[in-house]
Structures are given as structure tokens and as C-alpha cells.
Amino acid sequence: MKNIYSILANIPPAGTFRACCGHSVTLKGYTESILLTSAVPFMFSRLRRYRSLRTLREHPLPDHLWRKLRRELYLLRNLGVRQAVELRKRTTLLLHDKAIHGAQGLDMNLEMRAVIAAQASLLSLELDESSYDGWSEIIVYPGAFRVTRTVTDEFGISHEQAAPLSGESWQNGPLVLSWDDVHRDSYHRTPGRHVIIHEFAHKLDALNGRVNGMPPLHPEMSIEDWSKTLGKAYSHLLGQLEQGRECINPYAATNPAEFFAVLSEYFFTAPATLRQHCEEVYLQLRKYYRQDPLKRQEY
């Protein structure tokens, strides 16, 4: 079976298509452009830092609410001191940066919004602070919401299908959640199921321009190792399902993007299961997220 991940690995990320601008560049102009391009990220990081400090000072997360979240959300337990401080900071900033509002009459109070922001921030805790940039809205429905899509069957005939969804992530657009699912997954551990982790993993996956199961990897990571490891695991899952055997949530077999999102759910909610069944995948995700949820469970 072809390794879909090795095909994806050979396609350069959309963000890398910026070499051919068609201008002839003089040596002086070239030097100036280097100075300019190296100064821009520096300016942005200073601006981000300034805005972050102002937000943290003017819109702090109340102590009692933070303590409640740490106590009641199982994913937030057993964090080290540095991680807890960073998580509170990122939760506060995410609450300020994103408009989180209810649909169909759902009233989203601060605690409900913080439940979403805190767990989304856990996912990106050790990633770049800009990981959730580029979109601005989180829409929360009271329960599963129906989305009508056009699907084409094996005879080439198109049908309208309305499926109930617990979450949805639009590339460069809003993230949509069902509060029933958020509440269930946040307060009751169900191995391999966490709608916030799933939908925000899609947002991370989309950072290189395509949602394809391969987020932008860190410089110290090998694209080849990632492709080989996840590709092998994906093929194995398809084989298991063909034989009628179930291992992880079969929704993971939909495509590599869903595979990555479902693996992320296991990584955070059931790390021991993921490591036991597929240690190499666990290690790749540990390198990507720069966290080891299994260690947190040992306390």
C-alpha cells in the first residue's frame, strides 16, 4: 500500500512558494532586503510582547476561576510550575484574542469560554505563540449541529448529506464546537475523545497552508521520520479496519488530517494506550508537541 505521508512529504508547504518575485536585485538592494526581512520578525515579536503584557495587565484571569479550572479539568492536572504559569498566560491571551460566542441562544459566560481557551492552550503550550494566529472566531452551539454537504458516490452521483457534528475547523476561518461535547470531554475522561483537542489540532495542521496530517515540524525533526512513522501506522489502521478489527477510533481512517487530529486526542487523553500500541507514533507526537502527557499521568 502506498504511503500517503511520503507523498505529502514531497510536496513543499504552500508557504514556501515565495522565491520567484521576478525583480532583479542589486547587491545593495539584496543586502537591504536581508536587513529588512530580519528586522520585521524582530519588530513583530516586540509588538506581540508589548500587546501581550498589556492584555495580561488589563484583562487578568481571576484567581478563583483559574484554580477551579486546574481542579476540575483533568487535562490540566499535574502540570509543572513553569507549565502552569505559561498555560495561564496563554489562556488569558487566547480569551482576549478570539471572539468566543454562543449560537442558537447559548450564553457563553467567562468560565465556559475559559474551559475552551485553557484546553486549547494546553495543546500549543510548547509551540510558538503565533500558533493560533490568522483567524478570530470560535462559535459554540448548544449541542451537535447539522452541516449539509454534497458528497459524490462511487457512480459519480452527487447527494446532499446532513450530518450532525461535534466540531468543525475552517481553514483560515472560524472553529465551531458543540458545548455538549466540550462539556462531556472536558470533565469526563474518555480515552481518545476530546473535541477541543481534535479541532485545534486541525488548526495547527493548517499552519503550513494545507490540512494534510503534517503540521509544520520543528527544525530538529525529520520530515522523513514523521512520514514513515505516521504513514506506516495509517496503513496499519486501514488494514485492521479491512479485517473488521477495531483498534483506535475508526474516524481516524478518513484521511491523514483526521488521523493526526485523532492521534492528538489519544496523545493527550490516553497517552499510555497510544504509547503501548504505537510507541513510534507517540514519540513523534512528543517531539512535535514538546510535551510528555504520559509523565503527567504518573504523578
Ligand SMILES: [Zn+2]
Ligand atoms: Zn476532524
